[in-house]
Amino acid sequence: MSALPQPLFASIQGAFEFIITPQSSNVTGGRTVGGIDQVIELTLTQLEVTLLALALSLLVALPVGLYLGHRGTGELLAIGIGNAGRAIPELALIAFMAAAIGVGLLNVTIALAVLGIPPILTNAFVGIRQVDRSSVDAARGIGMSEFEILRKVELPLAVPTLMTGVRTATINIVATATIAPLAGVLTLGDFIINENVYGENGVLAGAILVALLALTLELALAGLQRLLTSRGLKLKPA
Amino acid sequence: MTSVLALPLAAVGEVGEGFFKERTSDTLPCQSGDALFCFGWAKDNIGEYVSPAVQHVELVAISVVLGFAVAFALALLAHRHRWLRPPFLLGTGVLYTIPSVAFFFLLLPFTGRGRDTAIIALSAYTLQIIYRNTIVGLANVPTSVKDAARGMGLTDGQILWRVELPLATPEIVAGLRIATVSTVALATLAVFAGAGGLGDPIYEFINFKTNIIIAGGLAILIAVAFDAILFAIQRLATPWRRTVMA
Numbered sequence: 109m110s111a112l113p114q115p116l117f118a119s120i121q122g123a124f125e126f127i128i129t130p131q132s133s134n135v136t137g138g139r140t141v142g143g144i145d146q147v148i149e150l151t152l153t154q155l156e157v158t159l160l161a162l163a164l165s166l167l168v169a170l171p172v173g174l175y176l177g178h179r180g181t182g183e184l185l186a187i188g189i190g191n192a193g194r195a196i197p198e199l200a201l202i203a204f205m206a207a208a209i210g211v212g213l214l215n216v217t218i219a220l221a222v223l224g225i226p227p228i229l230t231n232a233f234v235g236i237r238q239v240d241r242s243s244v245d246a247a248r249g250i251g252m253s254e255f256e257i258l259r260k261v262e263l264p265l266a267v268p269t270l271m272t273g274v275r276t277a278t279i280n281i282v283a284t285a286t287i288a289p290l291a292g293v294l295t296l297g298d299f300i301i302n303e304n305v306y307g308e309n310g311v312l313a314g315a316i317l318v319a320l321l322a323l324t325l326e327l328a329l330a331g332l333q334r335l336l337t338s339r340g341l342k343l344k345p346a
Numbered sequence: 347m348t349s350v351l352a353l354p355l356a357a358v359g360e361v362g363e364g365f366f367k368e369r370t371s372d373t374l375p376c377q378s379g380d381a382l383f384c385f386g387w388a389k390d391n392i393g394e395y396v397s398p399a400v401q402h403v404e405l406v407a408i409s410v411v412l413g414f415a416v417a418f419a420l421a422l423l424a425h426r427h428r429w430l431r432p433p434f435l436l437g438t439g440v441l442y443t444i445p446s447v448a449f450f451f452l453l454l455p456f457t458g459r460g461r462d463t464a465i466i467a468l469s470a471y472t473l474q475i476i477y478r479n480t481i482v483g484l485a486n487v488p489t490s491v492k493d494a495a496r497g498m499g500l501t502d503g504q505i506l507w508r509v510e511l512p513l514a515t516p517e518i519v520a521g522l523r524i525a526t527v528s529t530v531a532l533a534t535l536a537v538f539a540g541a542g543g544l545g546d547p548i549y550e551f552i553n554f555k556t557n558i559i560i561a562g563g564l565a566i567l568i569a570v571a572f573d574a575i576l577f578a579i580q581r582l583a584t585p586w587r588r589t590v591m592a
Contacts, residue, residue, distance in 0.1 A: 116455045194527045195569035199534035199545045200562025203552045208382065283445030287535070290552060300451055301538070315451035319444045326443045 122309035123316055135305050142299075142310055147317065154295035154321060158282045160217045165224030165277055173232025177266070178258050186233035193226025198284045202291050211292030219291070223284055224277035231273025235266030264338045271333040278329055282322050296321065384556045392560065395547060399564050402543040405533045406572065409465050410526050413472030418518075420473070421480035422506070431481070438474035446471060446532050450539035464541035468533060472525035479521025483514030516587065519580040523573055530569035534562075544568075 125131070130143030176182040205219040239262045247261045263270075286297035299306045299314025306314070334342075417438070424430040444452070449467035457463045487510045495509045511518075537545030544561045551557045581588060 119455050191527070191573075194524065195531055195566050195573075197531045197534040197544070197548075197562050197565040199537070199548050200558055200565060203548050204555065204558045204562060207553050207555045207558060279443055279445075283447070286445050286447045297447065300447060311451050312454070315448040315454075318448035319452060322443050322445050322448070323440065326439075 119308065119312055123312035126306070126309040126313040127317070131307070131309070133305055133307065141306050142313065147296075147313075150294060150296045150298060151317065151321060153293060154282070154285050154288070154297070154318075157213060157216055157220065157288060157293055157295065158278070158285050158325070160213075161220030161281045161285070162224055162274075162278055164217060164221040165228050165281070166274070168221065169225040169228035170232055173229040174236060174258060174263070177233040177236025178254070178262060180237065183233070183237075186230055190226045190230025193223065196223065198223065198280075199287065202284065202287050206291035213293055216285075216288045216291045216293045220281045220284055220288075223280040227273040227276040227280070228270075229273075231269050231276075232266070235269030235273075236262045238269065239265045265341070267336050267338070268333070268341070271329065271336065275326060275329045275333075278325055279322065282318075282325055286318050382555055383559055387556055388560055395544070395560055395564060398542060398544050398546050398561070399568065401541075401546075402530070402533055402565065403568060405461065405464060405468065405536055405541060405543050406526065406529050406568070409468035409529055409533070410472055410522070412465065413469035413525065413529075414476055414522060416469070417473045417476035418480060421477050421484070424477075424481060425484050425506075425510075434477065435474075438477050441470040442474040444470075446535050447538050450535075453539075459540035461536075461539075461541045464533070464536035464539040464543075467539065468529050468536070471532060472529055475525040475528070476518075476521045479517045479524075480514065483517030483521075484510050486517065487513045512584070515584050516580060519576055519583070523576045526572045526576060527569045530565060530572060534565055 126142040127147050128144055130140035130146070133139070133141040173186060176186050201219055201222060202216070205215050209215050236258075243261055243265070244257055247257045252260065285293075285295050286300065288295045289298040289301050296314050296317045299310045300318065303311050420430075420434050420438070424434050446467050449470065450463055453463045453466055457466065491509060491513065492505055495505045500508065533543050534545035534548060536543045537549045544565045548558055548561045
């Protein structure tokens with residue numbers, strides 16, 4: 109690590125100091141900024157808005173995706189929404205939501221859910237569709253109801269694909285939640301966007317914290333995926 | 347940030363609580379006050395969006411070409427040496443997970459503000475999608491086809507370039523399309539790296555709906571155009587699929 113240039117080392121040190129101890133800022137009128145309390149507050153806000161948006165996305169996209177996948181209809185809709193969703197420019201979405209509808213937690217949650225719905229919908233549909241039809245026929249043959257087929261046969265087999273969609277949605281949402289301060293929800297992104305208040309140390313601290321938060325969420329979801337994947341599927345050679 | 351729109355300077359308010367630039371609708375050059383979209387203003391000012399749009403296209407094109415070159419090379423390596431797959435998947439996965447805005451500022455101590463920073467972060471984001479699709483595309487080539495090629499006397503290198511890669515083209519281009527469309531959308535955030543693009547006008551006048559709709563709409567149009575071009579390339583590169591489909 110001694111090979112690192114001094115300014116870089118100094119800025120990393122500055123960022124960690126910013127995270128731990130409050131510092132004076134010349135634009136807040138004597139109020140200090142940063143420090144562990146504010147870091148925790150903004151982290152929790154970003155986590156809150158991310159999880160709310162993810163829950164809303166799941167609530168909307170999961171039933172539709174599973175239903176269409178089970179019925180085998182609406183492929184154009186399910187795939188089309190997934191493709192169209194990727195083209196939504198994140199900054200324009202947040203800015204438009206704030207300007208046209210208003211700022212605040214609810215509006216940001218809705219805007220972020222718009223980014224989460226497409227990958228979940230498409231992957232739920234594809235995950236269910238790619239289940240071997242003969243397995244479904246066998247389940248129907250032994251007298252399972254349509255709902256039982258979905259819950260006991262199709263859903264477990266679709267978990268890997270479905271969870272890939274949930275992870276993509278989460279990455280999109282938590283990343284865009286970083287610019288939520290533009291719509292009045294102060295997440296960790298505030299440290300990054302608002303350099304004149306938090307200073308260079310705050311910006312780097314914010315970037316480090318946002319990256320860590322995203323990686324932690326991804327790791328948690330990877331763990332969740334392992335838990336949700338049935339043991340039979342794990343035995344299959346990769 | 348340089349002003350790219352022909353708006354009166356008075357329209358730029360002071361920076362308030364959080365980040366919001368407070369601006370009332372009557373300071374904006376829109377006849378109908380709080381209208382969703384002012385056609386008159388849009389008609390007079392659409393020219394101001396040309397240069398950010400061109401910048402946007404450049405950012406995306408450079409990032410995707412760079413990302414493709416790296417991801418393709420990684421995929422070819424991992425195709426030959428299986429043990430490289432887990433570390434490559436993990437590495438590209440981490441780069442994919444780090445939010446772009448954070449990535450821009452993590453790069454700041456190394457590359458400073460500007461286009462280079464944006465391009466590095468945006469191309470890093472494309473790696474996983476392109477890499478994974480290339481690996482999957484190559485893995486989906488039936489063994490019997492490779493055996494046949496080997497039987498005809500092709501070397502490993504010839505099999506890769508003349509048999510495996512052509513057959514994997516649909517998957518590779520599919521990955522490229524996903525990566526490109528996502529990058530067009532993400533590049534609106536390049537304004538935070540000081541790299542311009544369509545995020546520049548959005549950020550500059552963030553309360554002005556007409557402005558957001560024009561810039562956001564242009565970003566979506568650029569995404570659709572890129573997607574159509576790549577789709578056309580895929581059709582041209584895989585003529586045998588067209589005859590099968592017909």
